[in-house]
Amino acid sequence: MTFTTSVRRAMWGVLGAAAVATVPFASPQAADPIRIGVIYDFTGPFAAGGSQAAAIGTQIAIDLINEKGGVEGHKIEAITADAQSKAEVAINEATRLLDQEKVDLIMGVYSSAHCVPMAQKVDSQKKFMWANVCVASAVFKGKNLQYVFRGQVHSDQFGWASCTFLNENAEAKLGIKPSDLKVAIIHEDGPYGSGVASGNEENCKKYGMNVVLKEGYAATAPDLSSLVTKLRRARPDVILHTGYNPDITLFLRQAKEQGLKWLALIGHGAGYGQIDKLVATFGKDADFIYNVDPVAAQLLDPKTLAPGLGDLTAEMVKRYKAQTGAEQVPPHTSMGFNQAWIFFTDVLPRAIKTYGGYDPEALRKAALDTDIPVGGTIQGYGVKFNPPGHEMAGQNERSSPVVMQYVDGVTKIVWPSAIRTMDPVLPLPAGHAYAR
Amino acid sequence: MEFSLLDPFLWETVIQGLLFGGVLALLSLGLNIIFGVIDVVWICYAELIMLGMYTIYFLYTDFGVPLPLAFLAGILVVAVLGALLHHLVIRPILHTEPINQLLVTGGVLFFLQGLATMMFSVEFRNLGVSFGSVSVAEMYFPVSRIIAFSVSIVAVVALWLFLKKTYLGTAIRAISQDRDVMPLMGVSPRKIYLVTSALGGGLAGLGACLLVLLYDIHPAIGLTFGPITFMVCVLGGLGNMIGGFIAAFIFAEFIALGGFYAEVEWGYVLAFVFFIVMMFIRPQGILGSKS
Structure with missing residues (x-):
């Protein structure tokens, strides 16, 4: 490991640990909540196939962020939607969340069959989508999407x-x-x-x-x-x-x-x-x-990750087990948690501080600036998104299974x-x- | 892939198709008797089977009820559900347009799926019972499917005997042939419809006994079998039990042999193409009457 890598990893670790232990993002005055449309399958065959576990992971991340005061004073308000394991329902829910609920962005999505059409639809509307779980390379390959990003591994x-x-x-x-x-x-x-x-x-x-x-x-x-x-x-x-x-x-x-x-x-x-x-x-x-x-975060040796991320994983595992009573924590929980955490602790603060808000354009620019080294997330891989014009524009080039x-x-x-x-x-x- | 009648894998595929046909045949029986007598299609039929599977599962795993008794209870519970479905949902709309009946039973489908999700969660459950398989000359046949096939044959024969040899069965057949005249001869359609619904439900319960040995139980299991069961019934002639029985085996062989010589998906494509072609040639189904 190079010295530079070590330093960057340590910096990211400090950020992760600080998010758990302190209130780094809260401002004295409460600001408007950031409304996020969170789409997963809570019913139908995908629900028990990992979608529900991922949804719980995402919710734990949102809870942790809100307990610490939100992001730059903005609480995260999740508007949850059930895709019912059906692609047409997923698309309709995305449309409803964006057009009627007026959410600031779409997050989540378990099934690639939902992700592929949804990503194109959201992108064509110049809205922002942060995909947490779906893995199909077809979501990005040759599409040159501008407003859709995925830290997750691809197929x-x-x-x-x-x-x-x-x-x-x-x-x-x-x-x-x-x-x-x-x-x-x-x-x-x-x-x-x-x-x-x-x-x-x-x-x-x-x-x-x-x-x-x-x-x-x-x-x-x-x-x-x-x-x-x-x-x-x-x-x-x-x-x-x-x-x-x-x-x-x-x-x-x-x-x-x-x-x-x-x-x-x-x-x-x-x-x-x-x-x-x-x-x-x-x-x-x-x-x-x-x-x-992608690895279930609790299986990794915390020493291989930036400081503080082991504690973050332990907190996620503790909350997941308390909520579900399950003995095993599936990888989907880590996926749902990790992607949301990257967004809340890296992309969103930068969008607000550097680009003046959390509209799709600010989020897009902030996402493109993301540069997390290997070892800087609870699942081990780093994050850097392929730029526009790349064959896989919007996909994390540092993800690995x-x-x-x-x-x-x-x-x-x-x-x-x-x-x-x-x-x-x-x-x-x-x-x-x-x-x- | 070369064609050879001496290929054991080909014969295994043919026989597997027959065994799967037995499962489909049993599933189509209850739906057909309901339509044949009451002239209503239970779109929610597969969801009744799903509730039967849950009944068997919980009795066996949570309450330690021996499997045969759990099966019996599953059949009875779904028979009662069938009668309740008729009494509470079908009877009030019996004389309305068929589309209304379809929509209402479709609504019951979503209601039952939602109810199962709330009551039992989305978890996949499994009985954990395996009967192994029989091996003959390099060919393997699951005992659970042999049981399903045998039970479907017995069920068809028993149902035929019941309809032919008993007073109640004769009344059911008579009502199905002329529902306007039979009341004049002392047969109560209300009672016959209720009995028929319970019988159809009981057959759905019997289907649940077999499916619970073969598949995971979850609230959406009906999606796997509902459409294909309905197509088998239509192909055989909606309301015609023998037609449905024959159609089940034709359908299953298309799926098996199409999957063997091409791809699994092609098996289903060929079966559906055959279905569409038959709808042009014989829209009333293989053994259905034009009336």
């Missing part, structure tokens, strides 16, 4: 992470050269699943792997038996899967019943990020599943090796329900 990176992990471990752990490794890619067919799958295909082929099957399906499909049969015929060593919650459990159940075996199963967020639900449904069969996701593995109901980081907390278990141990 091309998901595809890259799992293939790179395999490339680094195939020969050492499986005794199979990457060029001999047989990989199957299956995915829900929305922008999220398709985006990750494209990243999988591109990167695994780049490493010379043999993609024996690539296939999408509707997340609401009531039967995946023909897909499982084809996977048995193709005999992949590794299955790369991207899906939501109901389809993942259907796939795992039908795979077991139809005798599908593999050396490794790598999931990519959403349903695979819900370890407690996977364990509740599959028990020991959920052991050794991999999940590619990790590869995790579930062992005995506990999440471990196995990649990148610099921050891993466990050596990956590869292939599946003999005796496992899905082991060859």
Whole structure:
């Protein structure tokens, strides 16, 4: 780590710690509240697939900020909307929040299927949108959006992470050269699943792997038996899967019943990020599943982050557990919290102080000035947004996912090796329900 | 992919399609009997199944009720819900325009989804019961689907016997053939409609017993099965139980074989294209009558 990086990291840490411990943003006179339209799925299948967990994370961030006096004296007023796991509802709610509720910006959004059209619509209205959870690269790729920003990882990176992990471990752990490794890619067919799958295909082929099957399906499909049969015929060593919650459990159940075996199963967020639900449904069969996701902040060693961020994470975890009674805090909570926190503690104060307010133009300029080094957020990655004209304008160029593995109901980081907390278990141990 | 009749994966796919067809056939039974007799489409049918699944789940996991008894309770609860649905919602609008009936049962759909969300939260729940699978010559068949298939066959035969061999069944058939004349012969439509609704609800409860073994339970599970069940019924001839039964297997084989030779999504596309073509050729359905 360079001296400059250390100093910048320390500065960001001080900012994070100060936000928890003191009242840095409050001014003596109460100003108008900043009204934020927060859109998540509180009902429908996405709700339990991580959207609700992310919404709680965002709300915790808002509560923490307000408890400390708000931002530059402005309290944050969240106007929450339920997208109901339906794209058309999400778009209508965004329109209602902007046109009728007159919110200052839109924040949140779990599903990429909602995010892609919503981002374009909000941008075309020259309103400001801060995406917290949705990951599809298609939200930004080639769109040159001006008023939409995302600190979150994007789907091309998901595809890259799992293939790179395999490339680094195939020969050492499986005794199979990457060029001999047989990989199957299956995915829900929305922008999220398709985006990750494209990243999988591109990167695994780049490493010379043999993609024996690539296939999408509707997340609401009531039967995946023909897909499982084809996977048995193709005999992949590794299955790369991207899906939501109901389809993942259907796939795992039908795979077991139809005798599908593999050396490794790598999931990519959403349903695979819900370890407690996977364990509740599959028990020991959920052991050794991999999940590619932005890391759940509580899994990181606070010493690798700027000072104060460990305390911030601990506060988030404490509040989440108190509110839900859950034992495990999913990555979605960190995503919902982290993105909101970056906005409230970095972008918004700068917009008000440097650009004179929090209208879309001020927020846009403030976002483009963001420059948080690696280690400066609770999820480890830094933040710097691609400028206008870039192929991914508005996307954080410093975001990065990790590869995790579930062992005995506990999440471990196995990649990148610099921050891993466990050596990956590869292939599946003999005796496992899905082991060859 | 090469076509070969000796391909065990092909035969596994065909038989899996049959087993899935059994699930769809059972789901279509209750909806068909309701429409055949009362001339009303329960758009909220899949949501009744969802409530049955929750009943079974909570009785089994929270109250420790043995699974067979939980199944029985699930069937009874949904049968009562079916009767209540008719008494409270359908009966007052029985003689209004069909569109009104559709809208009202559609409203019940959203009401039941919302009610389930508030009562049970959005969490995915699972019975945690697995019956394993049967393996024959490199082919695997889940026992739960074999059970579903068998139960649907038994249910169709039992329903046919009930309608053919019992006084009540005869009355139900008679009402479905001429609802204006039968009251003159001493048959009370109100009672028959109520019994039919309970019977349709009971069949939805039976569907819940099978689905709870195969799928996660959540308030939106109806979205997975509602539209496809309705299409199966229309394809078979709305109100025609045998037609619905046949259509379920045709639909399931399109999905299975289309998914096997092309992609899973193509299986559904082909099934829906077949449905649309059939609607042009036989708008009354495979076994439906033009009247």
